[in-house]
Amino acid sequence: MPELPEVESTVQYLRERMLGLRITEATVLWARTIDRPSHATFRKQIGGYSVHDVSRRGKYIVIELAKRGQPQRFLLGHLRMSGSVDVISQAAPLAKHDRVVLKLDNGKELRFNDPRKFGRLYLVSSPQTVLGKLGLEPLEDSLSVELLYERLQRKRGAIKSILLDQTILAGVGNIYADECLWRSRVHPLRRACSLSGSEVERLLGELRGTLQEAIKANGTDFGDGVIHEGLYVPRVYGRDGEPCQRCQSPIKRIVVGQRGTHFCPNCQTRRKSRSLLSR
């Protein structure tokens, strides 16, 4: 499931292959993949636009488009559960779950592949119409421990659910939420407002560490312009029943806010950090 690190790798991949190229034509194989405008309008509008920039906001891919004499537009993409992209030769046969194809002026084309059909593309004149409600970027310096602490103070829900709330932090998904909670030894059911300053500091530090590590593992460019796919191996996610890598107690799986949640009942304390007192 693509979360912030996977989207970051995807953005790198696209930037290296699409920057400066012109989109000549679009084919929509599954209409609902185009969220807005209608797929017919999408096809009509996107032709002739060139790729000016590729970046990321939360789990969204943001492609800035430009065309002489036309308003600037943004192609936004969300991979949701199973989306992925490919830039390959127009001669290559279509893959099984290809949903949208954007022909480029270098003989290649961008293919949006998505088995589960949850992924979406948006063509808009202002990215804010789609990204407006997104919260803070976990990796940006502008996000301080103090700011996050203050935001969490106002939330009574389980910290696990709050981490998944894209209007608070943007880009954190189920896997990395479980991972950073385990790494910072915070119990997923703790009320967000109950976390102490030092717990928030630990949580943010571990969240950043986890995301950075995953970005490194997921897509590394060794200077040859090719993204080499690696693999981030979760420490708790999907490991229920297995021994905790810190204390050997069995990892437990519970459901929090309709989401599978993996944690160590022994070293992720439900109460305020015991380590502060015993240290």
Added chain:
DNA sequence: CAAACTCCCTGTTAGC
């Protein structure tokens, strides 16, 4: 306002 639930989808997996 927030928490809880529903829906969109199909590959994978558990259960028989």
Added chain:
DNA sequence: TGCTAACAGGGAGTTT
């Protein structure tokens, strides 16, 4: 072994 049913999950929308 082969089939079916349940499940997973991001986020928008709806209900409580």
